[in-house]
Amino acid sequence: MRRAGAGSGDGAGEVVRWAAFSCVLVPVVLVVYGSSFAGAAGWALGLAAVTAACRLLLRHSERTARTARTARTARTACSAPRPGPGRHRDGRVNGESSPLD
Structure with a gap:
């Protein structure tokens, strides 16, 4: 749901929101499919660092x-x-002077 007054001018905000969502989703999927918690936490930290750099x-x-x-x-x-x-x-x-006739 969009906020009132939020237009398509906030492209960077949209990208950062989706990236933050993936920083949460990817570790959950990794744990569900059998990865270790430490490995999932490492992926989460890596994605968060990339997201922060892209945001900047x-x-x-x-x-x-x-x-x-x-x-x-x-x-x-x-x-x-x-x-x-x-x-x-x-x-x-x-x-x-201009000619006068």
């Missing part, structure tokens, strides 16, 4: 992408074309 990398990646997107938005907003010094918007240079 995913959060770092999201943070970097958010920073790059913010910088790109700010740069785009300020890069509107402007007339150069001494030029009017219609392309005339100060001091030029």
Whole structure:
């Protein structure tokens, strides 16, 4: 069941939740199928370490992408074309006169 307001924007959270679920499920399955408790505990610790490392990398990646997107938005907003010094918007240079008929 999803929380109210939780959209598809939390991809890293979904991955971490499934990984945490597997950290619990895999040792249980190993014990049910005859593995030792020590072996199952070792697998659980290994999966937890991999999950923690992946979580850190995913959060770092999201943070970097958010920073790059913010910088790109700010740069785009300020890069509107402007007339150069001494030029009017219609392309005339100060001091030029247009012919009068």
